[in-house]
Amino acid sequence: MRILDRYIFRQLIVPVLGAVAALTAIALLSQSLSQFDLIVERGQSAWTFMRVTLLSLPQLAGLIFPIAIFVGTLIALTRLQSEHEITAVRAAGSSLMRLASPMIRIGVWFALISLVSNLFLQPLTARAMRGEMFRIRNDLISSLVKEGAFSTASSGLTIYVQRIDQNGLLRQIFIRTPEANGKDRTYVASEGKISNVDGANILIMRRGSTQQVNDSGAITNATFDETSFDVSRYFSSDDFLHYKEGDRYIHELFFPNIALDWEKGNRTKLQAEGHARLAGPLYNLTFMLLAIVAVLGGQFRRGGYGQRIAAVAGIAAVVRILGIAAETASAGSVVMNVLQYAVPIIPIVICLRLLHKRDSKRGLARSQRMSTLETLRPAA
Structure with a gap:
């Protein structure tokens, strides 16, 4: 059998x-x-x-x-x-x-x-x-950054990215950060990438400039080859892994x-x-x-x-x-x-x-x- x-x-x-x-x-x-x-x-x-x-x-x-x-x-x-x-x-x-x-x-x-x-x-x-x-x-790039569109977080941060490469590289960046007394700061950069440093999301931007209104009401302008920007301060999530x-x-x-x-x-x-x-x-x-x-x-x-x-x-x-x-x-x-x-x-x-x-x-x-x-x- x-x-x-x-x-x-x-x-x-x-x-x-x-x-x-x-x-x-x-x-x-x-x-x-x-x-x-x-x-x-x-x-x-x-x-x-x-x-x-x-x-x-x-x-x-x-x-x-x-x-x-x-x-x-x-x-x-x-x-x-x-x-x-x-x-x-x-x-x-x-x-x-x-x-x-x-x-x-x-x-x-x-x-x-x-x-x-x-x-x-x-x-x-x-x-x-x-x-x-x-x-x-909770990925900043996927949740906040939208290719070819202005995105505004609940904190008031506005960000625009013309293109996002597959490796996460951001092209043609514009950022406006809310400041006290209406003295907002803006950043313009040709490229950048978000990196995690000690639990904080840091946007490293290259070849750009920053503008801000000073106390006298004039606009100050500064250029940079590379600068870092802490995005975590403007991005918060109440979500948790459950x-x-x-x-x-x-x-x-x-x-x-x-x-x-x-x-x-x-x-x-x-x-x-x-x-x-x-x-x-x-x-x-x-x-x-x-x-x-x-x-x-x-x-x-x-x-x-x-x-x-x-x-x-x-x-x-x-x-x-x-x-x-x-x-x-x-x-x-x-x-x-x-x-x-x-x-x-x-x-x-x-x-x-x-x-x-x-x-x-x-x-x-x-x-x-x-x-x-x-x-x-x-x-x-």
Whole structure:
């Protein structure tokens, strides 16, 4: 039987991995379109764009894996059934549960991979993405400086840059700083670059001049080859890096620091996220068994299994929607967390019972045929 297991494994793993690759490509495309403003509006590099897009993939694995398993298993089983390979194995005396054993193991392996991803990889990448997005939002060049447009900060600082190179070099700079008694100062420079020095954002400008109104009302003008300007004094942000539920590790979800107001007030929501991380991998096994039942859970049909597959696909969609609803409801009540496990486990139990029931009926029919042959043999 090990030969049979290896053969079924090879027939299933290829379409399942192909479905994973196809759905991952679709997810990457969707994420890249949603993050495209990082380049268009924020002036970030292509590497930053790709990094943020790739960091979001572990969070999508919980949705990609079950669907890929369902689609890949349906493709493999439909082909095996249409070529009568499953019929031959069944005629040789193999039970449905024995036939489904290597398929269920694939579902269990994907569930374990998804569990490891939920516990370790997802919070790691989510924190990295959160930090990257925080850096982008608070980047002076991306948040304040707009290429070819005058931008004014809340402090009154006005800055104009004709062009921003990919390396962050600013071309043709104009700056007006608000001063007391209307004695504003202006800077004009051919180029400059913002650097971080001891936590302060310093704009280093080259080949320019500065003008300011003095006490007598006259305008003083001075030229410079290079000068530095502390932009941090005129730019302030109340934003701070805050990790949400999806960014936290499992121990932080079940044992939050109740000394902090936010974690104390969102304790139920954090626990709901923790249970969702543990219950989510079960959908891999659920969708695998649903696909098996869709093809092998009924009588053989020469015309195909379109209606049965469509019905089971609808059931799979309902199960996943109920799982999302259970997770949402659990954010408001701790007791509802039981549903997060019940929603994927109940279809697993039902599918296993259906497969076992079909095996029992087949075994009973075989016993009746053997009994009939034994009865007729003496009469012959």
